[in-house]
Amino acid sequence: MKTIYLAGGCFWGVEEYFQRTKGILDTSVGYVNSKKENPTYEEVCSGRTKAAEGVSLSYDENIISLKEILNHFYRIIDPFSLNRQKMDIGTQYRTGLYYTNEEEKLEFEQFLKEKQKLEKRKIVIEVEPLENFYLGEEYHQRYLQKNPNGYCHIRLPEKE
Template sequence: MSELATLAGGCFWCLEAAFQRLSGVESVQSGYTGGHIDAPSYRQVCTGDTGHAEAVQIRFDPDVISYGQLLDVFFAIHDPTTLNRQGHDIGSQYRSAIFFHNQKQETIAHRKIEEIARLWPDPVVTEVVPATTFWPAEDYHSDYFRQNQQQPYCELVIAPKIAKLLKDFTDLVHR
């Protein structure tokens, strides 16, 4: 039986492109969560006024890939020490957050943060909070990297994250 993971770590295009490549990941949906208005638009979320984070919701098979392995990838492809920022993407909508769906996920998230905190010189600021309503992003955000690989943002920001994933997590990447 599949499970859900909901993660925010900067631009959802980056997260979607990475998690789509993992064995055991059945689907990745870009969207918005953690805010205070219903059905926000990309334009609204980009203002930073809705409280939402750009996030991905991942449906995965825990018999193929564990929640802990998903978090290992998550922490490898974004900087969990920058508050409300990933590179040039600045604002609370780009915060680092784990939206847990059950007690087991919460426990694993805290354990992973303790592990990675030893590796970073700066404090880890990743939030661990209960999952709330996940609002799917507009259709043009789906499969963004695959459809726009020549775009400068994709070449300069997303492609290096994919290269790191392919190098460091070869055992998790589907062939």
């Protein structure tokens, strides 16, 4: 089992999308690279923490590869929007890939380099070291499963 950390706008939809993806074993939503220890949702929304809404994905690399996860991620976000996804605007909604080792960093960078060759506009997905990941409040975990009609900025696949 391996774990990847990413940010793709509002974490509710990103988590639910990957909950429905074969090979993803577990997900958690939280705050990535916060300047404040254990921030609250309200503090993250204020922009003062510099945190992004993020998702931790644990996956079985025998079922789904890191590159496949990155392809899914790229499909569900707008890689050209800085600090926003659809109607969600603010630095907490930026897109990012957060590495925990040099191998991951190189894979993230190579993936985005390949994607950029196919695009005319500049991709603005940040690639940064994972400094921290603080779990979001319990009501945010599996939010769209608890609230099936809740807001989601991405198109979700049918449940398997």
